[in-house]
Amino acid sequence: MDKEISQDALYQSLGHLFFNLLWIGALSFPVVTWFYQREAIWISLPFAFVMAGGGLITAVGIWRRLPSTVFFSTALTIVLGILCVSVWILPFVDSYKSGKPFSLLIKKTVPLTQPLYIYADTMNDFNFYTEREIISVLSSPAEVEKAASGAKMAYVLIKERDLSRVDIGAEGKVLAESRLGDKKWYLVLVRR
Known part of the structure; x- marks a missing residue:
């Protein structure tokens, strides 16, 4: 007859493993942040404390066999973790990924009476944030030349990799x- 592991022991050992890894791993989050992005250390601390505290309390609840403590500490850890992410972490990350600040600078620099072009890109948020209905896409250096020679100048949004291709x-x-x-994006004034 094979010896079976009881479900209770399996669940308890997996719960211990997971929640102990959670609180130990959460303490490493500020350390890793310190090495890679020092200005974000203050953002990582609340999230790390929430995850470490929640993981530790839940691990103790599993060890003492207190199901209500396990349930409420897990639920509270999830709620507070989501709150930390939405209040501190996502706004910080958004500042690196969002085109809004650059678009507002474009909006200040390029008059609404002047056309704005974008070189070889269709997937961006510049239309929305600059409050322009149309930003024409120029797909070749010849099209940039044509747009600039018609009005003697053209405002063009261009990626760093494409900047050397356009005169x-x-x-x-x-x-x-x-x-x-x-x-890396550039707002370029092309003159002829």
Whole structure:
């Protein structure tokens, strides 16, 4: 006859493993943040304390066989963890991923009477944040040349990787730049 592990022992040992890993892992979150993004250390502390405290209280509840403590500490850990993420972590991450600050700078720099173009990109939020219905997409350097020669100048949004492909002219210049996620964008004034 095979010896079976009782469900109670299995659940208890898995619960211990998970919640002990949670509170120990949560304490490493500020340490990792310190090495990679020091200005975000203050953001990682509330989340780490919530996760570490919740994991530790839940692990103690499992060890003492207190199901109500396990239930309420798990629920409270989830609620407070989501609150920490939504109040501190996501706004911090959003500042690196959102095109809103750069779009507001574009809105201040480029008059609404002047057309704004974007070079070789269709997936962006610039229309929404600059409050422009149309930002025409230019797919080749020849189209940039055509747009600039018609009005003697053109405002073009262009990624760093494409900047060397486009001739901005002798009097052309970079008006603004911003990193959005892993891409660097430029607002360029192309003059002819």
